[in-house]
Amino acid sequence: MTYILLRHRDIPGINRLDVYEKNGGFQAWKNAVAKMKPEAVTEVVKNSGLRGRGGAGFPTGMKWQFIDNKNWPHYVVANADESEPGTFKDREIMEQNPFQFLEGVALASYAVGAHAAYVYLRGEFWQVAKFLDEKIAEMEAAGYLGEKIFGSDYSLRIHTHLGAGAYICGEETALLESIEGKRGQPRVRPPFPPSYGLYGKPTVVNNVETLANVPLIVANGADWYKSFGTADSAGVKIFSLSGHVKKPGNYELPFGKTFRHLIYECGGGLIDDRPIKAIMPAGASSSFIVADDKALDTPMEYAAVRTLGADLGSASVIVIDNTVNIEWVISKTIHFFKHESCGKCTPCREGTYWMWNLANHMDKQVKQHDVDLVYSVAKQMQGKCLCALGEFSTMAVTTGIERFPEDFGK
């Protein structure tokens, strides 16, 4: 296949400026600044059907249209916090195909009239940030960034900003707080970032993978992009495949391929060919999918995955074989969320803490009362937390107990 996002697999050295330029790099950027109105860029992206790849799946062009044009300046922020257990796609894009991502940042900035953009990377990506700084400097030296780009009136600077180890900063308003030099705790919404974002100014926050799609969409048009994927989910997606598969890794596929295709064709099947038990399609935030034939033959697109009682999210597909007890899996996910809860809202702070206590207890001696109690805590948290983290922390718990009752002594 020809890659759209992981193009370094087709074109060695595309993380070098000359190689990227030789392969059509920055043509969309030049064309947009020279010939397109900002609204026209947004229009193409909107018509392409591109949806946010960080997990929420919100239509990207629509997000850009929400930017408040009565309040200036505007900002664009690329979310490179990539911290969901099971997700490891943005790092590959930034390390191997960085210019395509940065061209996407530039196009988004032009579309919404931002003159400054920040790439927020998780602190662990310290070396990736240094690498991107070099690439940004190369773009400035070549005249792709800076003052009066290509002789136009448009100016743009891109900066990296390193986090320091906090999953919650992947939540867009927590991320903005973090850039402002504060604890990464989510804001009460509304207002949403397109009206009240960084420094209280209108801001678009997009995931790295989302932005990496943009240059090729602007270059080739909305119809070209929609020719990949399904009517519900246009285009391609990087699926991060992990857990009990022979060949874990990132696989770029058009939406609509089945779980079976990903796990058995791409991933080579399960280690030692053991039977598959469960799939978590959206990392630790995921509901469990019972991996029966119906599930395995379900196309991986936003709508179809929902019919299985789960969300595709960031498409971080964790595969679990039949040697694993689901009770152990939820003790792992609960521990994660308890550690990462920011403490701002009570249902999440207390709920994750009590789920963790109960899960530890269950680990030693499964008692029906504890199972019922942890289930009840999870249910009571749902719909009451300030941001999605609290909600996500309950998904594996409730669906684990409901869909694998035998693992909980039921």
Add this chain to the structure above:
Amino acid sequence: MSLAEQHPKEVEQILAKYPPEQKRSAVMPLLHLAQLQEGFVSHHAVQEIASLTDATETEVASIIAFYTLYHDQPGGRIRIQVCNDLPCALRGADKFLTDLCDKLGIQPGGTTPDGLVTVEAVMCLAACDKAPVFQTQRPGGIEYHENMTVEKTMELIEGFKNEEAKS
């Protein structure tokens, strides 16, 4: 010596990234810079960063406490931070962590008696396809080490020891 005296160029570059009236945005990058020197953020650095960014010392200290990569106490000269979250655990990370600690004669979170190595369990490092994986945090920066074994890790530690002996 202060950060501004030791790294004037870096401090200036960091402050220039943000609007002049938003100095507080520089707190996190300045903390990273301070930590690169000593492996932890000293109280002296907290005071200086507060004054550079028009923040209070309490505000700067609260950032250190909130984010797990910052340390306000010295640990081992190398921190080995092993991910044992779900995807890594499915590929043997828990056993790797236990075996490594046994080999070093410490508990997770502990430091070897010579003060060289601290081993800690950390949350997902976004390298789930390359488990067991850890990052090393030490003065000079953060590095990923992927598809690791206890043997390879012990060789790495030996390498650190030799590096230290030379310098």
